[in-house]
Amino acid sequence: MQGTKRKVVQALLYELCAMGFVSPAIALAFDRSMSYSGILAVMLSSIAMSWNMLFNALFERWEARQPSRERTLRRRLLHSLGFEGGLTLLLVPVMAWWLEISLVAALFTDIGLLAFFFVYAFVFQWCFDRLFGVPDSARAVPGCA
Structure with missing residues (x-):
């Protein structure tokens, strides 16, 4: 699976599982109802999905210009760090507003989510690549070592 279809399927599966x-x-951490936390999860997921699409497009554009296109452990870690770092900047203000907590409290909340999502992003993308194959940007160029 390649191109836009790959990006859409990857983002949807990632976000549905994450929600x-x-x-x-x-709901448990903030003693809120599932509907209240579910609305927040949908908001966070919508932001994350948009960021996912943008970040992966930029990452794959960068990746395609690299001498080695192999998705090494280092490259997968770079991908996870870049994605989660950017997402933190986007989500902290939303969580602070919705949960009616300070930006500092929202940042600590996000750090907890970040710890989970750092591992989740790595494992999810590895599994996704195993199930659907890697994108063309990660395939070796014939004749290049």
């Missing part, structure tokens, strides 16, 4: 983890965790 299944995040919504109950927020």
Whole structure:
């Protein structure tokens, strides 16, 4: 699977699975209803999905210009760090507003989510690549070593 179809399927699966983890965790951590935390999870997921599409497009554009296109452990870690770092900047203000907490409290909340999502992003993308194959940007160029 390649191109736009790959990006859409990857983002949708990633976010649907993530909402299944995040919504109950927020409900428990903040003593909120599942509907309240579910709305927040949908908002966070919508932002994350948009960021996912943009970040992956930029990452793959960068990746395609690299001498080696192999998705090494280092490259996968770089991908996860870049994605989660940018997402933190986007989500902290939304969480602070919705949960009616300070930006500092929202940052600490996001750090907890970040710890989970750092591992989740790595494992999810590895599994996704195993199931659907890697994108063309990660394939070796014939004749190049």
